[in-house]
Amino acid sequence: MKKIEAIIKPFKLEDVKEALVEAGITGLTVSEVKGYGRQQGHSEIYRGAEYVVEFIPKIKIEIVVSTDEYADIAIKAIAQAAKTGKIGDGKIFVSTIDSVLRIRTDERNEEAL
């Protein structure tokens, strides 16, 4: 099983979620993170001081899928929906998951997804 972690721009969350749902992905977990990378942060101003905010708000999406095909489908859906073509669009990381358990039913692995 594979875990897909995508870092995207916050305002793309809704689009990405819809693309995933259309692609048949029915479960995901989202969190608010801050990114540091090539994208320049904006400047904030505070009474006689202007400073650059280096950490930029991003959204992290985590999806665990049962097969490599599903992983590819999900990656494609995310990449397409999250792309603006401007710096800071984000990255998708894929790793391996050893096992899964659905707490409610005690189902395991593929069945739990």
Next chain:
Amino acid sequence: MKKIEAIIKPFKLEDVKEALVEAGITGLTVSEVKGYGRQQGHSEIYRGAEYVVEFIPKIKIEIVVSTDEYADIAIKAIAQAAKTGKIGDGKIFVSTIDSVLRIRTDERNEEAL
């Protein structure tokens, strides 16, 4: 070494933490996430509009343990304490960790846990 990531209902955090401590787990990291899955969100109302909140607040617990036995113990403790039997109880994902370092002491791997 194994990493256990559990997505649970927020109000179960205290119970799960206690179950883990009783099971001998002494370290964990917690974060606030939002989940999308089978569980229906509640509706919010705003001046003449009612909309469904699709992302539901969840808690993610991360635990790194040294052995598979410990992993099983932790999974069992979490699964038991977090279960309500209703949709949305969450999932537990297990993956492999290559190495660990305790910053304070420079201890590595098993010793760092």
Next chain:
Amino acid sequence: MKKIEAIIKPFKLEDVKEALVEAGITGLTVSEVKGYGRQQGHSEIYRGAEYVVEFIPKIKIEIVVSTDEYADIAIKAIAQAAKTGKIGDGKIFVSTIDSVLRIRTDERNEEAL
């Protein structure tokens, strides 16, 4: 490719980021988490009740690097910058990443980092 996850004390974030940048790491993702471990939480007081806050605010840094050397460099930089020598300095976990995609350019793996 490797993923480095470091749990550190919040006020060390700026130092750690600078150490990483100096070491040549140009991308990272940060999130706010809460930790439970050996470190004792402080007590909060509320109208006739004093209670210990067990979950302590921490920062999680995630960095994906292309090679083991880079991983070592990053680990060293973090460990050094985040160390205070007091309990609660945190931990660094390393795991394996299967693939990476840069959304903006569709570059993959090493090139995407």
Next chain:
Amino acid sequence: MKFKHIALATLLAPVALLAEEATLSSGDTAWMLVATALVMLMTPAGLALFYGGMTRSKNVLNTMGMSLIAFAVGTLVWVIAGYSIAFGEGDLIGTGKLFLSGIAADTLKGAIPELLFVAFQGTFAAIAVAIASGSMIERVKFSTFTIFSALWILAVYAPITHWAWGGGSTLNFGEMDFAGGTVVHINAGVAGFVVALMLGARKDYGKAAIKPFSPILTVLGAALLWFGWFGFNAGSEVAADGIAASAFLVTMVAGAVGAIGWLLAEWVVYKAPTLIGGASGVVAGLVAITPASGSAGAMGAIIIGLVGGVIGFIGVAKLKKLFKVDDSLDAFWVHGLVGIWGSLATAIFIASYAMKEDYNMISQLGSQAAAIVLTIVYSGLVTALVFYVSSLLTGGGRVDEETEQIGLDETTHGEKAINL
């Protein structure tokens, strides 16, 4: 305040007013000092919070900033020219008091210093344009709105005020508008609607869920508005007397039943009484009673306010959907529509002790309707002109797409509503 002159003689007339030579009443002056402070608080605190709390987190500061700048700019243009236009001599337009010329500390207006009357009326001008800002949030340029505020007060607010309260009889139809139901609320509601139409809808309007930043701010804002509204309504008597007391009581009652009306309607439709609904209901009840506050009794206020709350809800939840206009914080529906109800109701619900013997409800309803129509037409047309000019002067009135998407707090102000 028109009605006051009609009804006053039949009620408690402060001694000083009838005296041959006008003298200052320290009691009336004391009350008007406070009433003015109360109305002042409504804009940079009450409305800023009421509106700010309903805005998305990325635009809260911008919304609050509009109330602040409306008050700042409004005060400035008011003392320079607005007061002269509104309360100077003249039938169609006032003149002669530019830069407050001729008004010294001992110049009286009735039994209070005229300088105090200038301040009191200035707070009305400022809040009117701030109310209209609610229709424009999350997309209007801050610079455009700033210029709009100045021009609108001079070109729209001051003339309408002159006709209703300050001037001759050509455009005064004998309407009863004790504290500004037409002058402030219908006027501002229409202006907001027109600008919302010109700006176009927010990108997310009708598509994504637009979550209010915090109902806490909205409730606090409504409470402060209510608090200030005592100055607005009871202060419009310009004296601390029985009519002021009556206006005070009905203001308390109408806000209360406005909340009850809106919450009941929500409960029937959604099975959930919301805090934003309660706060909105308070405002709707207060809008409804404003023109009638000097003449309605407490029992009339119960009906006016309760119906006001229900109409506000229906406007926002039902009627609004019939239009395609993104009147973002519902300035038209809560101030304009409910204001129309209040203006008509003013002619219907009059305390027995406040009604003249020869009172004719039908003819009074005609006067009310005439004033409403005049306000809608004039405000609608001239607001459009004024906003068009303001947009031209600032290179377009609407921010670009990326700014809208990132939010105006970060892009325009370089700030964040809350740094945890």
Next chain:
Amino acid sequence: MKFKHIALATLLAPVALLAEEATLSSGDTAWMLVATALVMLMTPAGLALFYGGMTRSKNVLNTMGMSLIAFAVGTLVWVIAGYSIAFGEGDLIGTGKLFLSGIAADTLKGAIPELLFVAFQGTFAAIAVAIASGSMIERVKFSTFTIFSALWILAVYAPITHWAWGGGSTLNFGEMDFAGGTVVHINAGVAGFVVALMLGARKDYGKAAIKPFSPILTVLGAALLWFGWFGFNAGSEVAADGIAASAFLVTMVAGAVGAIGWLLAEWVVYKAPTLIGGASGVVAGLVAITPASGSAGAMGAIIIGLVGGVIGFIGVAKLKKLFKVDDSLDAFWVHGLVGIWGSLATAIFIASYAMKEDYNMISQLGSQAAAIVLTIVYSGLVTALVFYVSSLLTGGGRVDEETEQIGLDETTHGEKAINL
């Protein structure tokens, strides 16, 4: 206000009051217009924030909503029947002023319009039941509380007010209660305690850490309460005179030393002076001075307020634990217990210039005690009855377990305190 009638003649009597024919004083009216607005602000703003800030984040809006609805419903029932019960003619119960019948804009009460007196007293009724809401939060049904508010004001608050201030002598024991120490605070504290007992404790009470949403709101709420309390206490003189000034000063002093007392106590016990403690101390000091505000001097106020702050802390931090009752925001301990101290202290600390020659402290302490006991017994019993009825009418007074656990903001109101 009872005591006022006793002490007044020995002090500054406003000229008008002694005049044969009562005339309106614009100065007194100006003050009472403002005092009423100040007391109004205490409920939907002051108390809503003070209580809201101490509630868990999932229930903040519900707690604030209770203050809002208390004021809305309270105002409505007050003008319909509450005022008549409290201030109508009659020994045990007032009658004759239902729907404010017979009160016109020029009807006077002393030197101010009676309609203003209606409004002023109405704000007291509303805040009393809102204070009691603090004992019920995070579990009472919103519908139950709404009905309870209406019934409680009619069945509990209005009669007790009648005995103390409005009516005959059968149930008036000559107690000194200038601004409502017994009528409002002890009464509300007891009512809250009884309902808390009937509701049962919150599921998490005594188990999990119950974190207050934000001490910022609590401090702001306490500041607004203090601000409003000047209207509450100095307004209870119903005139702008020397006694009002004295009541004002002691209100300022008692709030200040109440905060100092509570913070010192916290510092001794926990080594940490908290903001919620400081805010609570302000309120405790103000509760303590309320009945004495027309008679105590500034030095007396220092003792009354300081001890009030310390007693409040002891009540909340120590005595409360002896009971099993989840009086969630300590309405009983801060208003009831401290109110009892204040009522007794009223008989002890009297400014030299305010003390009658034949003053007998022991007998006055007896009067105070009698009034306290009457209030506790009557309020305790009838509140229980009223809450029982309110529960019946709403299918039980407590929300179900799941609702309690998820929080009332989401489940009852469909809203969230803050959307970042």
Next chain:
Amino acid sequence: MKFKHIALATLLAPVALLAEEATLSSGDTAWMLVATALVMLMTPAGLALFYGGMTRSKNVLNTMGMSLIAFAVGTLVWVIAGYSIAFGEGDLIGTGKLFLSGIAADTLKGAIPELLFVAFQGTFAAIAVAIASGSMIERVKFSTFTIFSALWILAVYAPITHWAWGGGSTLNFGEMDFAGGTVVHINAGVAGFVVALMLGARKDYGKAAIKPFSPILTVLGAALLWFGWFGFNAGSEVAADGIAASAFLVTMVAGAVGAIGWLLAEWVVYKAPTLIGGASGVVAGLVAITPASGSAGAMGAIIIGLVGGVIGFIGVAKLKKLFKVDDSLDAFWVHGLVGIWGSLATAIFIASYAMKEDYNMISQLGSQAAAIVLTIVYSGLVTALVFYVSSLLTGGGRVDEETEQIGLDETTHGEKAINL
């Protein structure tokens, strides 16, 4: 208030004031009751929020707590000894009114009760030391500041007040300071600066970005300060008359143009008008007009306030960098520097109707300068002494490094600004 005595006779003199035997004016008393409440609100609400919003999230409560304790302790020492020092008999120092001895409810000060005057002036003392707290935040010990508040009011504030308003002529240079430009603002600004210098800079100052917790609080705080400032300025007339009205209007105008001035300056320099800038501009405009509020006309107020806003911005954004002093919330730059401008401007911009025939601007500028220098020197030296003593009594005035880094909310108060 000095100037009042000069100008009064040429303006509206309330009848009572000229009467042989002083009598209480209910109108003036009504106004002063409210004015006092308004000024009171400025400290635990207005300033607490204004400052709290600009503090980092880990220290918000501590900053607010300083305003609260300043008001609490300030009120206490004021009634015990401060009032006697400031307004007792004597040339250099006042005496004879310790514990308010000799002041009964019917003792008059002009046409209002002296007890009310005590309260009114007490609120000025409290806010002065609370303003100074802005220079010390995020590192001063809460205990040190508490003791400092008490001592500073007695040793610095009360004497300076005595010279300006209360006492003989030796240290009164005939300066015009209607409402406390020198007494309160320059004085507090200098005191803050001196303590900031003694404390040393915060560890992160000039290194890390110090993000304000929430501009929302700062804007609300500024609005409440403005609201209260009407009491501050127009209340300093101690009567509800034409000068009070004039002071009210210029307070409204100067706050408005202060905001405009600061925002324009920001827009020129940073291309971004901030909300914190707008709020700061309001305060700067109000500080500037304070000494002139009884004499300037509305057009003078436009200049005074606008320049005040610009100077405030220049001070904070440019001049401050020339010094190494971490005057954290800019008490010196916004109150001290702008206060100096306001004091000098007072001599320059006088409404034609308020100017005496033999008025000599140059000599008046000399008086203003003399008073400014006296204030800077005395406040600078004695504040240093007082803070030194306060530090000694509390084992050092600054928290340890770890406390500073973790934040004072958690370490000193055991609380958190917001628990989501």
